Amino acid sequence: MARISKKEKYLSTSLSDIWNMLSDVEQKQLLDNARIIHFKTSEMIYFEDDNPEDLMCLLEGKVKIFKSGIGGRSQIIRMIRPVQYFGYRAYFAREQYVTSASAFEACTVCMIPIKIIEDLFRGNGALALHFIHLLSSDLGVADQRVVSLTQKHVRGRLAESLISLKESYGLEEDGATINIYLTREDLANLSNMTTSNAIRTLSTFVNERIVAIDGRKIKIIDEDRLRNISRIG
Amino acid sequence: MARISKKEKYLSTSLSDIWNMLSDVEQKQLLDNARIIHFKTSEMIYFEDDNPEDLMCLLEGKVKIFKSGIGGRSQIIRMIRPVQYFGYRAYFAREQYVTSASAFEACTVCMIPIKIIEDLFRGNGALALHFIHLLSSDLGVADQRVVSLTQKHVRGRLAESLISLKESYGLEEDGATINIYLTREDLANLSNMTTSNAIRTLSTFVNERIVAIDGRKIKIIDEDRLRNISRIG
DNA sequence: ATAAAACTATGTTTTAAAACACAAAAGTAT
DNA sequence: ATACTTTTGTGTTTTAAAACATAGTTTTAT
DSSP states (O other), X not given: OOOOOHHHHHHHHHTHHHHTTSOHHHHHHHHHHOEEEEEOTTOEEEOTTOOOOEEEEEEESOEEEEEEOGGGOEEEEEEEOSSEEESOHHHHTTOOOSSEEEESSSEEEEEEEHHHHHHHHHHOHHHHHHHHHHHHHHHHHHHHHHHHHHHSOHHHHHHHHHHXXXXXXXXXXXXXXXXXXXXXXXXXXXXXXXXXXXXXXXXXXXXXXXXXXXTTEEEXXXXXXXHHHHHHO | OOOOOHHHHHHHHHTHHHHTTSOHHHHHHHHHHOEEEEEXXXXXXXXXXXXXXXXXXXXXXXXXXXXXXXXXXXXXXXXXXXXXXXXXXXXXXXXXXXXXXXXXXXXXXXXXXXXXXXXXXXXXXXXXXXXXXXXXXXXXXXXHHXXXXXXSOHHHHHHHHHHHHHHHHOBXXXXXXXXXXXXXXXXXXXXXXXXXXXXXXXXXXXXXXXXXXXXXXXXXXXXXXXXXXXXXX
């Protein structure tokens, strides 16, 4: 009986969602080809226009997927949390990356050559179905986002971003502070507004006792009201 | 040897992209469960909040997928042309529909119970991969759209919509008129603007000899300029 | 064929958000 | 510690697009 390596133990736990769908042979194939890579805060993971070559899975840390738009103005498309897959869409669309990805904080990423994954899909419909599920969910979020970002006012968009950050990364031990450390500029790029507007609107939320801020840490005081602001736009 | 039915002939041609990926047994399963349904102009095909039950494939006509947003303001999310699949995303995301679909003109739609398709995926990775490709492409378009619709000005958004309509539905025999008949309101809902702004901006395009209009028919006079307006936003 | 409804067109007013400007504070590097 | 850069905060001005108003035209339904 083969000795179970440290890597195998680590990956089989980290990637348990797909690991359990694989046969022994498939597991070995994954294991032999997977690399574990670390990124420092604000380090780039991939660039717009690069060729996609790996399926990535965020094991630790936080990643932002963003696009640079008109006049270099950046729009955060989605935030990745552990354990989520990313970086594979472009390959399956037969495109180059249309987004960039960077580490929001120190990250551990598992990278698997995307061709390996494609081959696994071909022989393993259940595995493919899992990614159909992931893509379908992302597409639903994207469709919803088009409406939110175009139709809601700044207050509604900022409120929605704060709630979505809370849902993604959770709260700290105090049960109120959103567990992410980001600049007002990032908050603006997530919410489709200028940095000044993010700063100003966040300030009014503070005055209205909806949130409290301590530097970049944001504490949600009145989530119901925040949700309502997000809902009515 | 079994007689080849009219339906089989029709579907094997219409759905040739996936038909050729299927075994005899799978083809029969598809055939036995597929229904051909007709819709009249502006008839609803499915509604937001409905349960998704079928994979749909548009065989003839034009379909719009739209969301009703803040204050009932409608946003067209994408336009479907023959032969494209739609209506399956929500099922694979395990959600209800977050969009509605309606016939833009008289349509023929092939409907296949989505559970049948899911089963086919499980046993046929190549088929699943085909839909991974479709979803990946749609997600890329959605990501791009978030930036276009939020960052471009009305002129840029309208120009982009006109070009995308041309790419989707092509031109009439004159080699200039976009092959779709839609109201200014639909054009506005596609481009994230008010109806007045769509009317006004289209008028200025006419004055600038970029397009010509004859009622709802739009003729592209200067595509280069239109593309440039779309590009610079 | 006619009336009703929906759509197109254009002018005017209002408004939300961007752009700009500057100062203070907080990080970062040397 | 010091200078330098980035980020935050607020006030002011400008502007693009929405909102509103009204009339003419086309489409649709009876």
